[in-house]
Amino acid sequence: MAEHSHPQSHLGHPDGRGHEEDLAHMLELDAEMSGAFLEEMTAWVAQYVVAGPRTVVDLGAGTGAGGLALARRFPAAEVLAVDRSTVMLDRVQAAARGEGLDDRVHVVRADLEVTWPAVGGVDLVWASSFLHEVADTGAVLEDIHAALRPGGLLVVVEMDTLPRVLPDDTGTGRPGLESRCHQALARAGWNAYPDWRPHLQHAGFEVLGRRTVSTEAHPAPSAAGRYAHAWVSRMRAALQDRLTAEDLAVLDHLLAQDHPEALLNRRDLGLRGSRTAWAARRP
16 A cells, blocks of 8 residues: 555555554554465465575565565575564564574565665565555666576565455445545555556566465454454544545444444454465566
8 A cells, every 4th residue: 555655564654663563563464364365375476486495585574474474385495574664573573483483584674765685696586565665666676686596586466456344334324435445545546556567577577477366354253353443544544634524434433442333343344355466587
């Protein structure tokens, strides 16, 4: 979701440590809700890997869900999670310890819009909801191309749509609230990205394939409620001047813990969405 001036991680990027802590919590919930997507996508990536990668870089790693999934998929690889946010990198380290992967998953603090980190030769780069955030995409792609060993792979992942968590009729206000929220966020530039194929080709990559994976999860109500509350809170913060007073009031009711229609109390929530990936090789 393209909010610029960001720590390098997806699902929105406000400034300040408190905001980064909230975002980290959101990313962890997102990984919990959409873990099946990562397993399916990394399995697809594996078919393009000529030999088991030695070094994997997760760009704009956030809390490390992608990097950890790649560490599980490629058990001989060292995974470097790169982000400019120490809040995010602390979460990566904690998650790696929790999975017993801290001997292979390491963190690198770097602002990729300033300089490429000294990580040596790389076999696989994973860039999820990251490239559309940088100001000079061409320069970053050139850095990635230079860092990859010949035959190395770049995987770019984007959200096709913002997450959908609400029923069409929430029981209060007009139906279609979530669609109106998404339309308003799209007008604000959230989640805007191009078809990456021509950009990758221009940077010297051979595009090998494109894959779209749909996500639909119906977890326990408590997990769905926590995720929906965190996500709708992020939308609400961005929509103050972009929705009608009626719609804003409905969002406030959904977020109020003591309201009968509150997200944390509902049993009709889930997660729906899709993500698309491009796999490209350095010749």
